[in-house]
Amino acid sequence: MSIRIAVGKGSCGIAAGAAKVSEALAPLLAGSGIPLGTVGCIGMCWLEPIVDLYDGDALKARLVQVKPEDAPRIADAAKNGDFSSISDLIITDDDAAFLQKQTRIALRNCGIIDPDSIESAKAAGAYTAISHILRDGVTPEDVIACIKISGLAGRGGAGFPTWFKWNAARQSPGEEKYLICNADEGDPGAFMDRAVIESDPHTLIEGMLIGAYAIGAQEAIVYVRAEYPLAIKRLERAIGEARAAGYIGKNIMDTDFSCEFRIKAGAGAFVCGEETALIESLQGQRGMPRLKPPFPAAAGYWYKPSNINNVETYANVAWILNNGGEAFAAMGTEDSKGTKVFALTGKIRRGGLVEIPMGMTLRDVIFDIGGGIRGGKAFKAVQMGGPSGGCIPAELLDTVIDYKKLAATGAIMGSGGMVVMDESTCMVSMAKFFLDFTAKESCGKCIHCRIGTKRLQEILTRIVEGRGREGDIELLEELCNAVRDGALCGLGQTAPNPVLSTLRYFRDEFEAHITEKRCPAHTCTDLLHYEIHADKCRGCTACARKCPVQAISGTVKQPHVIDQSKCIRCGQCIATCKFDAITVE
């Protein structure tokens, strides 16, 4: 056996301590001939840091939640080939099933190859599709036809057919054209694009090269969030390596095709996920959306024909060219082809990155793959599509993942954020959370969005603070419709979705807040009421000593009482009481 070791070092692996594990292993392996490498994110974030032991290309053992102090026995096991001393670190079959139930196309190399090595990427098949296209004279029209057959649709959330955009940009008159990648992943709760760029940058580069060839662009630009420093660093390195290998620059592979690449770091504005706002930002302006039409395919960057797709869309392209459009279209449903990547987070047992064929149900993803709810609580809802999406309740868990079916629930496919909520999540407060976000991120260009989201936020704030009024629900609905119909761009048009969908499925929670001044999930602090039950209180004084504002009084071995005027509803008394004598309503 010739063992090699790979440590998973995506942002979340590093945050969990992967770099320290790697540092601990390095000196122990020095001189042993056992290579110590880096891979990206395999998507099993709840098990980080992860260390893989390979024999050639065969995975021999996946070690999870590794600590630096485990390094000596891992090094020993790698040297002598006997893994019995590290059996406690090896992933359980139950956890390993998380990967086995997935179908990985966009994520095919994530967590397997070294993101800092073009050789590692090429060994996994990178640049075979573009090489075939250029060497064998596949025309741009053939490429677009192949994408059309595949049924690939925009993975950023809108789900618009990719071939259509490519074709429109190709048909637009003009020599100077641009291909842009939207990696401004702004949805709170989504990290698919970050993982792809950090783990497999060459797949993105190849997808973009194919796109540039198809539309006739001479320059490709990746617009990345500034909050993703590691992704930017790895992509910069990958672009440099691809240039050195002759895949970027003038006369690629000695053909007439030339394409330059550059990265533009965003500066923090959610609205720049909207394609025309992104273009404005690329031009060094405030990121405010343009009126459409003209669409970017006709007049985009510097008013030249441009095509914009999301990271995940491009990550599928080379696979489709290599395997044929039919192979991609064979997966999924009538309306939605291929696979979709989701970032599974929130109150879920196994949180991470999941890629599944369209057509699976939400229940399959959340319960079979994600392992259900953490801590034995009950599933309440799943939020999809972030601030533009909505919540899907328990009774609709058998909804099939498909653009149309999800839209029918009032949520959207979105870019892939899937935040799972349990019974302790207040849906009114969630709606307010999203409106706080969109109100802050509205660029201010159009009145419906700028003022409408602000008013929605104000109404939701007074409801969660116990100042809700009769008629507020109807007012919310009226305002939501006005904002949706009147806003200029996608941000404003979809901003009411989180409110409308929570009203649709959790109207009783809104009513409880407004009429009974009660928060059924016990999270809105202004509506909580803590009480000590005299029959259960032993007078141990633990809660009184813990209370940060001295709101609890009483003598030893006598029942205590809470002074409601002083209580700040922090909940520390409940956490302290050993006799279940305190309740919250």
Added chain:
Amino acid sequence: MNCRCQGAPSDLSLLAPVLSEYAAVPGSLITILQKAQEIYGYLPVDVMYHIAEQTGTTPARVMGVATFYTQFRFQPVGKYLIMLCDGTACHVNGSARIADAVQEYLHVENGGTTGDGLFSFSIVACLGCCSLSPVMMINEDTYGSLTPAKVLDILKEIRAKEGAL
């Protein structure tokens, strides 16, 4: 133009290499502002006037672009910039309790800096490490699965390292 309302004037020569590379490239204003913030730690007013002058635009446009994006700061920041994530996953998993713990321990508001200039505190949009929620970054380092107790340990350790008690 030398605006001195914020105290000592900035050393504008530090920006010269950036301006010689980007000033004439169309659409580079955001890049120039990002580089300027890397140099000065924030965007001093006299620096923004200088950028306007050198790129042939108005100070109003520079200011308009700078204030549009959340990345840009107009006040100096502390040595340690704490960025607490309030993305959906962190929010659901209790980022508000972490915010309370930081604010109470450091006596600092969201967006503020401690009196000793050691810490700045900022609640930010999603950092994209949702599976480790709640998450914060201190400068380049990410800390996950936070609890109020854990966050205090981290801050105390930094204070001890800096000799501030």
